[in-house]
Amino acid sequence: MREIICIQIGQCGNQIGTKFWEEIGDEHIIDVKGNPVASKVEDIWQRKERINVYYDESKSHKFVPRSILADLDPVSIDSIKAGKLGKLFKAENMLNAGGSTGNNCAKGLYTDGVELSNQVLELTRKEAEICDSLQGIQVIHSIGGGTGSGMGALVISKLMEERIARVTTSFTHTPHPKVSDIVVEPYNAILSLHSLIENIDHTYLFDNNALNNICDQFLKLENPTYELTNNIITRVMTGVTAGLRFHGQNNQDFIKLGTSLKPYPHLSFFLTGLSSFTIPNSMVNPIVSMSELANGMLNPQHYLATCNPMVKSKNISLVNIVRGRIAVQEMEELVATVKSDNRKQFIKSSSIHSVVCGVTAKNRIICYLYYQYNSNKKPFERDFISV
Structure with a gap:
């Protein structure tokens, strides 16, 4: 094992x-x-x-x-x-x-x-x-x-x-x-x-400002607790590790994820995002549609770190993980459409990989997105400016 x-x-x-x-x-x-x-x-x-x-x-x-x-x-x-x-x-x-x-x-x-x-x-x-x-x-x-x-x-x-x-x-x-x-x-x-x-080898970034914005915009909660923001982080973590913990189509372990996202050794800081957000233990768990998956893919409001890479940078690589009963071909077609419609946001040699895990996360189809941009320095520039 x-x-x-x-x-x-x-x-x-x-x-x-x-x-x-x-x-x-x-x-x-x-x-x-x-x-x-x-x-x-x-x-x-x-x-x-x-x-x-x-x-x-x-x-x-x-x-x-x-x-x-x-x-x-x-x-x-x-x-x-x-x-x-x-x-x-x-x-x-x-x-x-x-x-x-x-x-x-x-x-x-x-x-x-x-x-x-x-x-x-x-x-x-x-x-x-x-x-x-x-x-x-x-x-x-x-x-x-x-x-x-x-x-x-x-x-x-x-x-x-x-x-x-x-x-x-x-x-x-x-x-x-x-x-x-x-x-x-x-x-x-x-x-x-x-x-x-x-x-x-791989660092997944989060910050409370992005998490608070998510709670405000999507969950309509102005003063979220740490328990709620931690729950959002762990949803990404369970998505990152889903390919390790369950069988699936095109599953990727930590090594394969790194190969998919890292064209160069030191490009190891990844942005993460979720296609949909729900309040933990909510009685309403809506099924996410394919259009919602597409809309969440390149939307900075869905990122869990404060960064808008679309302003002065392009997408180098992306791993798109979906949990739920969905055909890989359907997912590949969606990704191809998103890339075609947002061609200017990708470098010519950019790579996009799709992974489908059939074991759902509490009966919802959820899309986990892991990005590699050439502007992932933004979260750390804030620290240098603050100093």
Whole structure:
């Protein structure tokens, strides 16, 4: 089995990561303690077949996430232990140092985070030894806080030195000046950026300004909670990993995704988008039409990072992932039409790949879009300007 190890760093990384495990637990039909749940879902065999990509099965037939949770501040780890998913994770894989970086990247990178990063690395080695065929490591963090940026950069650098996995992917939350009152966030982001460039194969970007705009425009919510914005992020994460966790047509794992999106090694920062947005646990889950998929493909309002690449740049590559019962040929025809109608937005050698995963996300057809533009520097230019 092509296993993935998940590393959650800092308060933001652990909050998003915990929501991610809750979402994929629902998709694989296991409860909050890792026990399989009896279900009459017709595609249950598909949902169970590749469950070992992210979970280890214990002798008691419980499924335990292959995850490491780390934060210098014990508050976030303690809240997870006390929450509904507290019994899901391995107790020895939940780490804290009994302190806080105080939003200081240097403390996470050079002082307080050094010992904890070594513990994370040791646990990662142990998890890798258990795997039959480790595919990659997935890091979830924010580069605005001290732990996620400083200790996150340190862990990522050490993972590269150890060469534990072939591919390292990060889901990175970036700061935005409109939704933050912490003046040092741009400094933290800049100081950790070098580690992402040099050591991460694929980085998927998010920021709260884009997420708040989505909640305002599409969900009609002016003051969304972090729980709601984290839910939007995890919907993209479940889409990115759907090809790893389920069989599908033209499925792509982390390595193939990188091949599809990266014409050059350092073009590793990807924009993400969703074709439709709904309030979590809503009783109304409309089926998305093909026209809605087409309209959402190149619409900057659907991006989860604040960036409008259509102003001074062109599309280099795009991976279009759809979850639901749809023919690949129908999807290919739609993509060809979109590219033909928006020819000026693509370079001549641009590539577009379509992936169809038959296992739906809570009975909806959802389109996940991953972009590679030559203007993906925009989210980081904000940090340099702020400094």
